[in-house]
Amino acid sequence: QQPVQSPQAVILREGEDAVINCSSSKALYSVHWYRQKHGEAPVFLMILLKGGEQKGHEKISASFNEKKQQSSLYLTASQLSYSGTYFCGTGNSGNTPLVFGKGTRLSVIA
């Protein structure tokens, strides 16, 4: 079952914050977050494993709510370089392939 991402698209001005959500109808073992620029390969951002741990690097962080079967990606003080499509990939166990959401298109404007 494909996870549901929201919003589908968002436009920000430089310096504004954004939250992207990823919800699953199945129990989650892990959530991956990737960013893809147009025509390029997706780039890994972070993984969250079940346990509700919040992770982050620089101004991008994420949380994982096992009970609600969802994860949220937080982008603070956005920069032009944050533009792209953000995908979450969910894992239901340690050894099964990820299932990716349809993506959230983020555009940061000056």
Add this chain to the structure above:
Amino acid sequence: DGGITQSPKYLFRKEGQNVTLSCEQNLNHDAMYWYRQDPGQGLRLIYYSQIVNDFQKGDIAEGYSVSREKKESFPLTVTSAQKNPTAFYLCASGSYRESTQPQHFGDGTRLSIL
């Protein structure tokens, strides 16, 4: 430098023709994957392999075939049975415990029909 190499970058298919997309990795990863990407659809899994000489169908395997004869290589053949092959194809690799480790993606192959 370790990574995943996909070739060609662009590919054109004629009616009734089979075409093969190449994917090679030197990351010593056990697992390899093929995804298809259409606008607004995200990444959909075509086939995956967790070990040499073994592979599994993903969500949209019809019209595609794969082989995994070497750990480093996982070529995808788009057969004539795939009636709508125009898409961006991404190959990825990861460790065996794939849900707990990042996937690394190649730069993709864009396939179009002539």
